[in-house]
Amino acid sequence: MNNKFMDSLQNRLLPIATKIGNQKFLVALRDSFIGTMPAVMTGSIALLINAFLVDIPTQFGWDAIVTNMAWLAGINSLIFRGTVSVVSLIFIFSLGVNVAKIYNTDRLSSGIVAFSAFIISIGNSVSSTFDISKVKGDLAGALKGAEGISIHGHQMEVTISGLIPGSDISSNGYFTAILIGFLSAIIFSKIMNKNWTIKLPDSVPPAIATPFLSIIPAFISLYVVGIFITVFNNVTGQSLLDWIYKVLQMPLLGMSQNIFAVIAIAVLTQLFWFFGIHGGNVMAPIMEGVFGVALLANLDAYQHHEAIPYLWTSVSYSAFVWYATLGLLIAIFWQSHNSHYREVAKLGLAPVLFNIGEPVMYGLPTVLNPLLFIPFLLCPAVLSAVAYGATYFGLVKPVTQNITWVMPPVLYGFFATAFDWRSIILSLVNLALATFIYLPFVKMADKQDVVE
């Protein structure tokens, strides 16, 4: 591959990456996802511990473990309930704070305004429908006039008001949170910067004066959201969240579950890395905004023993795709006579076992190395296709756990699929594939070494 082609490709990719990296709203979105990490990771660990305490022992009939550790499983469920189950609430605050960072204004107030705006935009009642065909007597008559109860034929609908629906503040509410978060926090921040604020004398301490400054911007922002939601609900007859979930979130997540989308994202991320651009950062809006939301939905479904909704999540890439560099190192140890390659492989092995690729990436190097361009892109394409296929055909369970990124390959998949032993085979197959894809190119490097 000639340098002219590489330079031309790099020159095309760099401006794109720079634009994405400096698009302030995309950066705010990315940072808001990352901002939820402490809570989301804690909830994920709680879920994983419960898989150890409940799911595995149940599989093997070790009921004593389940019974004796029920107290700890209960604590873990509480942790999950306060983190992943309410992830949209955590995210909306994070988004409010990050939008205020862009406008260099009061971050705490902006977070609070975004939080309130989101509550304004979601439901405030929970309804359930019951079949009463087998109930004897005049139930309709007995319950006539009871608040929140309506009976139509054999169906009784019970509505309890004054509750925040759990489904609205879980991952289902993410896209609404993005829209309302930006709307409310931008209005708030812009009005703050216009100085439409209540001025207090200089003698008032900042701790008191700062919230006062935010009152008018918060008032305007929340009323704009309130009016918008009221008009929307009246015109469409449904809540904004339900509408966004159906019209935007579900279709977008559905598209992300297409094998070509999964492969394209893998190859594109790797392409950026190849040219020395931080692929993870550039692709973060898609990776976290789409595949990350799919992961949260899977976590929630796993916790509630429901059908797992998504085949592919952001963690699926880490579990089955991103460790291709280990395949490269195996190919080098196995067949390479290139002294430099072998030396870098020795130094890079330990970090790579914990998914730290930099020593190999810059030491070998793999970045901007024309010889490795093809396998560098081919590996994620093949590995993601194989892993997707295995999940699609039910050979391996979908990823339902959020695992820390330093988890060694193979174990990563095992943990991420909630201990599906078949994931170990899939991980090993993918590792072998990566090794064989890199092998001919590693041998070509031998010849290059001799020539040099």
Next chain:
Amino acid sequence: MIFLNVPAQQDKIIELLNNYDQDGLTFDFVDKKGLKLRFKTNATDLDAAAKTAKAAVKAEVWGSMLSFQAGFE
């Protein structure tokens, strides 16, 4: 001596660090070998100097999305 293993924007990085002078810390470009750019520095704490150089590049509009390694020798 500090180094930056960086595959992109090398010319801009050399220019940026050659002109860097904050808190008395300076860098002087020495040589380039493939991805590796080496700089002389007046700092005594080379680890901190390498981190400062990396932060300076990351702070630039064109540098925020770059992936690279900074170290010392």
